[in-house]
Amino acid sequence: MASVSPDTRFGLRRQARLPGPLPLSSGASLSPVDIAYESYGQMNADKSNVILICHALTGDQYVASDHPVTGKPGWWWRMVGEGRPVDPARHFIICSNVIGSCMGSSGPASIDPALGDPYAMRFPVLTIADMVRAQAMLLDHLGVNRLAAVIGGSMGGMQALTWPTLFPDRVERCVVIASTARHSAQNIAFHEVGRQAIMADPLWRGGDYYADGKVPSAGLAVARMAAHITYLSEAGLTEKFGRRLQGRDAKTFGFDADFQVESYLRHQGLSFVERFDANSYLYITRAMDYYDIAEDHGGSLARAFTATRARFCLVSFDTDWLYPTAESRAIVHALNASGAQASFVELSSPFGHDAFLLESPELNRVVDGFLRGGRA
Amino acid sequence: MSDLLRPDLALIARTVRPGTRVLDVGCGDGALMAALRDTSQVDARGLEIDGSNVAAAVGRGLSVVQGDADTDLSYYPDASFDYAILSQTLQTTRRPDLVVEALLRIGRQAFVSFPNFAHWRGRLSLLWGGRMPVTRLLPDTWYDTLNIHHVTVDDFRALVKDRGWTIDGQWFLKGDKETTHANANLFAEHAVFLLRR
Numbered sequence: 001m002a003s004v005s006p007d008t009r010f011g012l013r014r015q016a017r018l019p020g021p022l023p024l025s026s027g028a029s030l031s032p033v034d035i036a037y038e039s040y041g042q043m044n045a046d047k048s049n050v051i052l053i054c055h056a057l058t059g060d061q062y063v064a065s066d067h068p069v070t071g072k073p074g075w076w077w078r079m080v081g082e083g084r085p086v087d088p089a090r091h092f093i094i095c096s097n098v099i100g101s102c103m104g105s106s107g108p109a110s111i112d113p114a115l116g117d118p119y120a121m122r123f124p125v126l127t128i129a130d131m132v133r134a135q136a137m138l139l140d141h142l143g144v145n146r147l148a149a150v151i152g153g154s155m156g157g158m159q160a161l162t163w164p165t166l167f168p169d170r171v172e173r174c175v176v177i178a179s180t181a182r183h184s185a186q187n188i189a190f191h192e193v194g195r196q197a198i199m200a201d202p203l204w205r206g207g208d209y210y211a212d213g214k215v216p217s218a219g220l221a222v223a224r225m226a227a228h229i230t231y232l233s234e235a236g237l238t239e240k241f242g243r244r245l246q247g248r249d250a251k252t253f254g255f256d257a258d259f260q261v262e263s264y265l266r267h268q269g270l271s272f273v274e275r276f277d278a279n280s281y282l283y284i285t286r287a288m289d290y291y292d293i294a295e296d297h298g299g300s301l302a303r304a305f306t307a308t309r310a311r312f313c314l315v316s317f318d319t320d321w322l323y324p325t326a327e328s329r330a331i332v333h334a335l336n337a338s339g340a341q342a343s344f345v346e347l348s349s350p351f352g353h354d355a356f357l358l359e360s361p362e363l364n365r366v367v368d369g370f371l372r373g374g375r376a
Numbered sequence: 377m378s379d380l381l382r383p384d385l386a387l388i389a390r391t392v393r394p395g396t397r398v399l400d401v402g403c404g405d406g407a408l409m410a411a412l413r414d415t416s417q418v419d420a421r422g423l424e425i426d427g428s429n430v431a432a433a434v435g436r437g438l439s440v441v442q443g444d445a446d447t448d449l450s451y452y453p454d455a456s457f458d459y460a461i462l463s464q465t466l467q468t469t470r471r472p473d474l475v476v477e478a479l480l481r482i483g484r485q486a487f488v489s490f491p492n493f494a495h496w497r498g499r500l501s502l503l504w505g506g507r508m509p510v511t512r513l514l515p516d517t518w519y520d521t522l523n524i525h526h527v528t529v530d531d532f533r534a535l536v537k538d539r540g541w542t543i544d545g546q547w548f549l550k551g552d553k554e555t556t557h558a559n560a561n562l563f564a565e566h567a568v569f570l571l572r573r
Contacts, residue, residue, distance in 0.1 A: 313434065332441050333451035341421065344441040345430040362428075365435045373437020 014038065015104050016141050022099075022134055025290075028124040032113070035138045036104025037061050037096035040080070041088030043144070050144050051086055051371075052135065053095040054152030054159035057227075057284050058276055060103040063095040064088075069275045078359055079151075085368035086151065096138055098131040098159070100283040105134075108279035109210060121207035126283060128155070128291045132162045136170070149173035149371055153356035154323065155284070158291050161331065165293060168308035175367055177315045178356040180327035181301055181334070182292035187322070190230055191285040194223030198278045207279050220278040221269030228268045233319040233352030237261060294334075301334035311341040313370040315363060317355040318348050343370060381411055383552040384463055384489040384566050391487075391545065391570065392416060396458035399423065399482060401445050401475075402465030406433030413438070421457075423448060446470045449478035457483040466490045467523040473535060480573045485544060489568040492548075494528035494561045513565045529561040536571065545570035 020031025038061045043050060053063045053076065060067070064074035064081050080086040086093055097105035100123070108123040115122075139145070150171055152160035157179025164171045180187075198204055201219030209215050229237075241261040245251065248258065257263040294301040305312075312335050316328040325346045335342035347362050349355035356363065381389060385408040392398060394416040400409050403422030406429075412418035422440035424430050433440040441448075445462070446469050460483030462475065467490050469475045479486035491513050498509035508518040516522070529548070536543060548555045548564035555564055 311439065329443070332443070333448075336441070336451045337453055339453065339456060341439045342441055343430075343434045343439050344443070345427055345434060346442055347427065347431070362431050366431050369435030369437050373434075 016138055018137050018141055020137075022130070022137060024124055024130045025127040026125050030099070030106060030124060032106075033099065033134055033137060034104065034106045034110060035096050035099070035134060037094055037138060038063065038065055039095075040064055040093040041091050043092040047144060047146070048148060049091050050139075050147050051091045051093050052139070052147050052150045052163075053080060053086065053093060054135075054150065054156035055095060055098065056152075056154040056156050057288065058224075058272065058281075059156065060101065061095045061097045062103075064093070067275075070271075075357065076153075078357075079364065079367065085364050085371060086149075091148070094139075094142070094144075096135055098155075098284065099134045100126045100131070100280060100287060102277035102280040107277065108207065108283055109277045118210040120210065120279060123279070123283060125290075126287045128158045128162050128287055129166060129296070131287065132159050132166055135159070135163075136167060139170075145170065147171050147173075149175060151175040151177075151367070152179070153177035154179055154353065155288055157323075158288065162291075162293065164308035164310040164312075165297070165304040168310070171308065171310040173313070173371065174310050175313045175315075175370065176328070176331065177363070178317055178320050178323055178353055179314075180323040181331050182294060182327075183289050184327075188289045190226065191289055193226050195282050195285060197222035197226065198282060201278075204278065207282075209278075215273070216278045217273035220273045220276065220281060221266075223278075223281060224272040224276075225265040225269040228265060230322045231353045233321070233350060235319065236351050239350065240264075301330065302337040305335055305338040305340050308340065311370075311373075312343065313366065314342065314344040315356070315366060316344075316346045317352070318346055319350055320353040320355065322353040381407055382463075383549050384568050385411070386552075387547050387549070387554070387568055388461060388463065388487050388489070389415070392418060392459055394418065397421075397456070398459045398461060399452065399457040400461045400463075401449065401479065402462060402468075403429075403433060403438075403440060405429045406436055406438040406440055408461070408463065409433065409438050409440070410436055445475050445478075449475065449482060452478075452482045454481055455484055459483050459485050459487060461487040463487065463489040464491065467493075467525050467527055469525065472525050472527065473539070476535075476541075476571070477539070480541065480571060485570055485572045487568060487570055488532075489566060490527055490532070491523075492529050492561065492564045492567050493526040494530065495565050496562050499562075529564055529567045532567065532569065536569070541571045541573060543569060544572055 015036045018033040020033045021029040022033045023029045063076045097103040099105050100107045102109050108119050112119040150160045150163045157176040161176045198219040201216035204216035244260045246260045246263040293304050297304040314328045316325040332344040389411045398418050398420045400422045403424045409420035412420050423443050430440050430442040460479035466472045497511045501509035547568040548560040549566040
């Protein structure tokens with residue numbers, strides 16, 4: 001049974017405690033605001049080489065450094081690192097843990113200063129825009145006014161796309177990969193399955209599980225398993241597992257993990273609960289479900305981008321059915337209508353939504369060319 | 377730079393006024409856009425259907441969107457560019473007339489270049505061989521060519537007249553050389569038109 005305690009389980013590297021208050025979309029506010037972040041490279045004299053990397057739902061600030069819990073290399077080392085499109089030799093790279101998460105930034109596992117106990121479900125419900133405003137507060141704290149680029153995939157892409165809508169003058173380039181401008185009914189539906197799995201776990205107890213360390217890991221594991229399916233493609237699953245059996249020659253006529261795909265998903269679920277807080281999963285999926293940039297701009301996505309002079313680069317993957325190419329196209333059409341400079345390409349990959357995290361020379365070539373281009 | 381361009385593109389690159397805004401529809405790997413940007417300070421945007429071409433163009437720092445001229449031009453606002461360019465793409469579209477109409481809505485002027493199907497080599501091939509021409513100009517067989525609307529210089533002029541568009545310029549190419557307007561329908565391999573509404 002995994003235990004969750006923010007002080008011992010979740011490694012803290014650089015962490016800024018900002019006084020706040022941070023006004024939130026809900027009307028509530030948050031203070032203080034803790035933001036854990038990693039940085040790579042050096043800021044140049046005119047501060048023109050700063051790149052913000054935004055992470056996905058279950059990601060964290062360890063974009064290019066070993067994860068303190070799992071020991072695995074950074075989640076986007078293929079994109080960020082020496083000789084990579086985002087290169088600490090040329091760029092000052094910041095990646096911060098989103099608020100609501102559990103890797104050192106303020107979230108439901110953080111201590112509520114009013115009570116001296118973890119917030120749990122008293123933590124305010126957040127939006128993607130709130131996460132972005134918190135990142136802007138961190139940049140203010142670090143003395144960074146303008147971003148040479150903001151880059152993200154999946155939920156990171158939602159933050160990246162939100163940046164120029166909230167801070168049109170602070171972003172020069174915006175890279176949005178395998179993402180969308182709004183959460184669809186199908187996206188919300190899958191998230192609701194995950195949330196219900198967590199809340200149906202008897203150990204969830206309305207979110208108040210921090211005191212005794214008995215956490216709803218079974219529910220969180222099921223949530224992760226369901227979500228993980230959406231990150232893969234049918235063809236990818238077939239290629240990787242097919243109907244092959246797991247460590248046996250025949251079906252057991254029981255409910256063990258007979259199939260390799262079952263064993264794989266169980267492993268994904270179990271390893272996830274070692275590093276993630278169930279309440280954070282509730283809060284972040286909720287923020288994604290509330291995400292709809294057009295809704296925040298009178299129903300017009302194009303209107304969201306009229307104030308910015310940022311250049312945009314969008315990339316989708318042909319087998320991604322979580323945020324399919326049509327979602328990226330809708331953003332491109334809105335950018336064209338608003339006169340923004342936009343590039344868009346659909347890349348081919350058998351790996352579904354997860355393709356953005358995997359080896360993709362074409363993705364790297366596109367991002368590298370985009371980041372180098374258009375220097376004023 | 378522009379002497380490395382395909383002849384019709386080099387001609388367009390020479391004619392586009394510096395410092396203007398250009399939409400290159402069917403921009404391929406962005407060769408023309410790059411030349412316009414590098415030599416004429418043109419603000420160039422591209423639309424291209426082939427993903428690897430788009431990746432190559434974005435990889436050279438150009439703003440190119442993967443999309444289809446037949447369906448995606450409707451998302452560009454009126455008169456948002458000085459020029460819209462359609463080079464060697466007209467004959468591959470499902471509705472060439474609507475595509476040119478869209479170009480003239482988006483751009484104040486439009487360049488349209490296409491291979492002339494009535495060039496004498498093609499005519500000979502049909503007349504004497506009874507076969508669809510496979511020539512230097514049209515190197516693909518009928519079943520694997522992307523060209524679904526073959527067009528001649530005279531056909532295009534007739535369309536221009538029918539729709540009431542204005543021809544601001546026209547150029548004809550034989551190989552990489554410009555050739556005479558006289559009998560262009562017989563002797564030109566490529567035609568380049570500059571139109572406005």
